[in-house]
Amino acid sequence: MPGQFSLFPDCYTPLFCFQYPMGLIIRSSTIHAAGCYTTTPIAKGTRVVEYTGPLIDKEEADLRYENKPVTYLFGIGDGSRVIDGHGMAMFINHSCDANCETEEIDGRVWITAIRDIAAGEELCYDYCLYDGGDEEAPCNCGAKKCRGSMYSREELRRRKRLAEKEMRRHPPAKTRTEKPATKRKPASPKRLPPNATKTAKAAAEKMSKKRTLPVGGRGESHGNAKKSQKAQ
Numbered sequence: 001m002p003g004q005f006s007l008f009p010d011c012y013t014p015l016f017c018f019q020y021p022m023g024l025i026i027r028s029s030t031i032h033a034a035g036c037y038t039t040t041p042i043a044k045g046t047r048v049v050e051y052t053g054p055l056i057d058k059e060e061a062d063l064r065y066e067n068k069p070v071t072y073l074f075g076i077g078d079g080s081r082v083i084d085g086h087g088m089a090m091f092i093n094h095s096c097d098a099n100c101e102t103e104e105i106d107g108r109v110w111i112t113a114i115r116d117i118a119a120g121e122e123l124c125y126d127y128c129l130y131d132g133g134d135e136e137a138p139c140n141c142g143a144k145k146c147r148g149s150m151y152s153r154e155e156l157r158r159r160k161r162l163a164e165k166e167m168r169r170h171p172p173a174k175t176r177t178e179k180p181a182t183k184r185k186p187a188s189p190k191r192l193p194p195n196a197t198k199t200a201k202a203a204a205e206k207m208s209k210k211r212t213l214p215v216g217g218r219g220e221s222h223g224n225a226k227k228s229q230k231a232q
């Protein structure tokens, strides 16, 4: 029965399997936790599923998810309002090489196929995260052109600029390390004629050792020494 939790014999995690009228199911994903898969082929350009959920102000969302590591917020318009995801689409994972994209049409957000998708494929789109505070959002999509982060390229550039600015304002304390002491090559034992006595050899070696400076470091340290997604 579509739209109800039920047991499906082909589900990887049968107790957590949800079927959608369009042939979408939720099951374990290699990208992250649970993902959304299609059981039927989807043609390029098809509106696959709507990103549904209550529409709330960004401030309210910030309060609601202040200390929550996972959010399903989708910013719309100028970003002052977000959809607090509570539907099938919230399970769609991010990929840097996605088969879907998001479209905002009249205040509603749709997940649309950007290429033909075969039955059994996991649906994914580029989250283009922004407004994530200090949190990292590493990407595990495994795509060849993975950018390593779920943040948008624009957001990554903004963060880099901010980090550089911060670095200029508060440069890290420098650790001045003195040039390490150069190890002096031990003096070679004086060459002795082949017929020299053991005593003479030992004396020469003793002298040689005396002239060898102790090696070791003189180096002394003078120590100053929540994210939101956005339609593309």
Ligand SMILES: [Zn+2]
Binding pocket: 095, 096, 097, 139, 140, 141, 142, 143, 145, 146, 147, 148, 149
């Ligand atoms: Zn990636």
